[in-house]
Amino acid sequence: MxxxxxxxxxxxxxxxxxxxxxxxxxxxxxxxxxxxxxxxxxxxxxxxxxxxxxxxxxxxxxxxxxxxxxxxxxxxxxxxxxxxxxxxxxxxxxxxxxxxxxxxxxxxxxxxxxxxxxxxxxxxxxxxxxxxxxxxxxxxxxxxxxxxxxxxxxxxxxxxxxxxxxxxxxxxxxxxxxxxxxxxxxxxxxxxxxxxxxxxxxxxxxxxxxxxxxxxxxxxxxxxxxxxxxxxxxxxxxxxxxxxxxxxxKVEIPADGPCIFTGKTAIYMGVETFFDDNAGHILQRGVPAAVCDKTARKLAMSNPGDILTTNATWHYTGGGCC
Structure with a gap:
């Protein structure tokens, strides 16, 4: 059987x-x-x-x-x-x-x-x-x-x-x-x-x-x-x-890989009022913005002194900047 x-x-x-x-x-x-x-x-x-x-x-x-x-x-x-x-x-x-x-x-x-x-x-x-x-x-x-x-x-x-x-x-x-x-x-x-x-x-x-x-x-x-x-x-x-x-x-997989949202956020902590990565993500200083895991990883690697990324909460219901 x-x-x-x-x-x-x-x-x-x-x-x-x-x-x-x-x-x-x-x-x-x-x-x-x-x-x-x-x-x-x-x-x-x-x-x-x-x-x-x-x-x-x-x-x-x-x-x-x-x-x-x-x-x-x-x-x-x-x-x-x-x-x-x-x-x-x-x-x-x-x-x-x-x-x-x-x-x-x-x-x-x-x-x-x-x-x-x-x-x-x-x-x-x-x-x-x-x-x-x-x-x-x-x-x-x-x-x-x-x-x-x-x-x-x-x-x-x-x-x-x-x-x-x-x-x-x-x-x-x-x-x-x-x-x-x-x-x-x-x-x-x-x-x-x-x-x-x-x-x-x-x-x-x-x-x-x-x-x-x-x-x-x-x-x-x-x-x-x-x-x-x-x-x-x-x-x-x-x-x-x-x-x-x-x-x-059921959306196309982006060229740089899928967007997987696990409840991570990115927080800009630089001197300007906002941060724009020129890839569709605009972060206000001090305000957490929901981002997919891929974006969180990229922002943390490219701007380690200016952007803090938080851990997954394993809960996400929209509101992301991706």
Whole structure:
């Protein structure tokens, strides 16, 4: 049995009997005015973070959600689009699609603004998304892509890139590893299905996004997720997994490399009232300006006495000068 078959079997079981404690279901979902979420839907919140960032969801976007789970985030996305077919949710597991459909019917009873037609559930998988080229504004997935082996992850990211409109956004939440996962854990198909052994390091994860063609990546959050202990996982030292929320933009990769925003800022401290690097970055004296990692590095190297660059906060929601 392949790891994808193991994953399908695992989530078919989870669809029929909610696995409380799988991923981060113990955390509270995003609260929105007028949105009620059933206990059953919360129990099936098989994610490691959130992909629902209101600032990314203006103007009633068309959203493609990959891996529907219990339907919670599909419902949250529908909150912003509120129209027939505004959200397309894709899942290869029939039991999961059926469970999500039941949960969304219940949601319609509890939320007067919601109609099940707002979420169109389709059979399909991340490697062959059942939508046309350049047809959606947002692609989202929560704690799914980390399950894939690197070659399959590359396929999934290329598919997401294909279906996004120019300027569209890939919103993801996945575990990442603070050091490479030992091979014996990577090869454990059930641990991989449980989002515990397929995680890449941060550097590998971001490189996969850039290789797929995304020219700008913004980190929304990075926080502890799970600790793999020595006794249970037969490793020499504990291995921390982190949860990474990111937004990747379908824009051209600049000639000098992609823009990766991790919450760094640049602060001009020279004698003039402002600093202009003649590359689109104007810094007022003493005022922190959000910059991408690439720009922070360049400014620090070229003006070490005049510009202070701060460390990554692993949180960025716009406002940069790049």
């Amino acid at each position: 392949s790891y994808l078959e193991t994953t399908a079997e695992f989530y078919a079981e989870a669809a029929q009997t909610p696995q409380v404690g799988l991923c981060c279901v113990q955390s509270s979902p995003l609260q929105l005015p007028g949105l009620k979420i059933s206990e059953q839907m919360q129990e099936m919140n098989y994610g490691c973070g959130t992909t629902v960032h209101p600032a990314e969801l203006s103007n009633e976007p068309t959203v493609l959600y990959v891996g529907i789970g219990g339907g919670l985030e599909a419902l949250q996305f529908a909150y912003f689009s509120r129209r027939v077919g505004g959200v397309v949710a894709v899942d290869p597991v029939s039991a999961m699609r059926e469970a999500a459909a039941r949960n969304l019917k219940l949601a319609a009873q509890e939320n007067p603004w919601f109609d099940p037609s707002f979420v169109e559930i389709r059979q399909g998988d991340a490697f062959a998304l059942p939508v046309a080229d350049a047809s959606v504004d947002v692609v989202a997935q929560n704690c799914l892509f980390n399950i894939f082996e690197p070659a399959d992850l590359s396929k999934a990211l290329q598919e997401a890139f294909r279906v996004l409109k120019p300027g569209g956004r890939l919103i993801m939440s996945d575990p990442i590893a603070t050091r490479p996962i030992p091979l014996h854990l990577q090869q454990d198909e059930r641990l991989r299905a449980m989002c515990l052994s397929g995680a890449l390091t941060y550097e590998e994860y971001i490189q996969q996004l850039v290789d797929a063609g995304f020219g700008q990546v913004e980190i929304r959050a990075r926080r502890p997720y799970r600790l793999l202990d020595c006794q249970s996982y037969h490793i020499d030292q504990p291995l921390l997994l982190e949860s990474l929320d990111s937004v990747s933009f």
